[in-house]
Amino acid sequence: MTRIKICGITDVETASLCMRLGVDFIGLVFADSRRRITPEQAVELTRTILTQAKRPKIAGVFVNETAGKVNHTAEACHLDVIQLSGDEDGDYCGRITRPIIRATRIDQTSAAEEIQCRIAATGARDIHLIDRHSPGSFGGSGQKFDWAILENLSPALKIMVAGGLTPENVEELILRYHPWGVDVSSGVESHGRKDPAKIMAFIRAVRQADAKLKGVTNAAR
Numbered sequence: 059m060t061r062i063k064i065c066g067i068t069d070v071e072t073a074s075l076c077m078r079l080g081v082d083f084i085g086l087v088f089a090d091s092r093r094r095i096t097p098e099q100a101v102e103l104t105r106t107i108l109t110q111a112k113r114p115k116i117a118g119v120f121v122n123e124t125a126g127k128v129n130h131t132a133e134a135c136h137l138d139v140i141q142l143s144g145d146e147d148g149d150y151c152g153r154i155t156r157p158i159i160r161a162t163r164i165d166q167t168s169a170a171e172e173i174q175c176r177i178a179a180t181g182a183r184d185i186h187l188i189d190r191h192s193p194g195s196f197g198g199s200g201q202k203f204d205w206a207i208l209e210n211l212s213p214a215l216k217i218m219v220a221g222g223l224t225p226e227n228v229e230e231l232i233l234r235y236h237p238w239g240v241d242v243s244s245g246v247e248s249h250g251r252k253d254p255a256k257i258m259a260f261i262r263a264v265r266q267a268d269a270k271l272k273g274v275t276n277a278a279r
């Protein structure tokens with residue numbers, strides 16, 4: 059099944075909805091962003107979730123923060139995984155005490171070999187978020203990249219695709235490229251806030267694509 063991450067959660071209701079719908083990861087942004095939350099808000103937001111046996115993993119999103127502060131926030135906010143969306147290098151990643159989602163931001167000029175090199179430099183066992191590079195932003199811009207590049211990435215990697223995904227386009231992405239996971243923020247918002255109807259539609263579209271893929275696999279047996 060394609061893993062789902064809903065990023066930029068800022069309120070308890072949306073976090074609870076994501077949990078009820080079986081989302082795999084929720085992303086809390088600690089970096090500079092209109093979706094930024096404080097560690098205190100993060101603790102409040104995840105209080106109920108953390109008591110549940112079956113719950114999403116909580117990912118903290120950071121950009122070029124000191125490793126010490128990231129590890130401290132991870133401890134204080136019970137983060138399961140750290141998403142690094144800045145220019146952090148392999149040495150830096152080695153100092154992070156939690157599993158890592160490593161974001162690689164690409165544009166139309168990025169070559170697959172270059173992306174593979176960047177992935178190798180940070181750790182092939184991590185989850186690799188391939189996101190769209192947009193000037194002046196480290197993420198959450200709602201911009202899509204050319205998915206064709208995914209064809210040239212090793213299928214052994216845990217590739218999570220981000221950037222401009224929506225309830226309308228995510229099925230096509232999954233059916234064509236079978237990513238390990240998908241990540242969305244802007245595409246499930248209305249007027250700058252998370253929209254429950256769009257979150258439900260996004261998850262429905264992912265599950266529908268998974269069911270179609272399963273049908274193809276079973277028919278081939």
Ligand SMILES: O=C(O)c1ccccc1NCC(=O)[C@H](O)[C@H](O)COP(=O)(O)O
Pocket residue numbers: 065066085087089090091092093119120121143189196197198199200201220221222223241242243244245
């Ligand atoms: O979402 C943000 O505001 C953000 C700010 C700074 C660094 C990273 C950020 N988000 C990272 C994510 O994982 C987003 O979900 C990802 O970039 C996709 O966003 P979108 O294109 O809006 O779906």
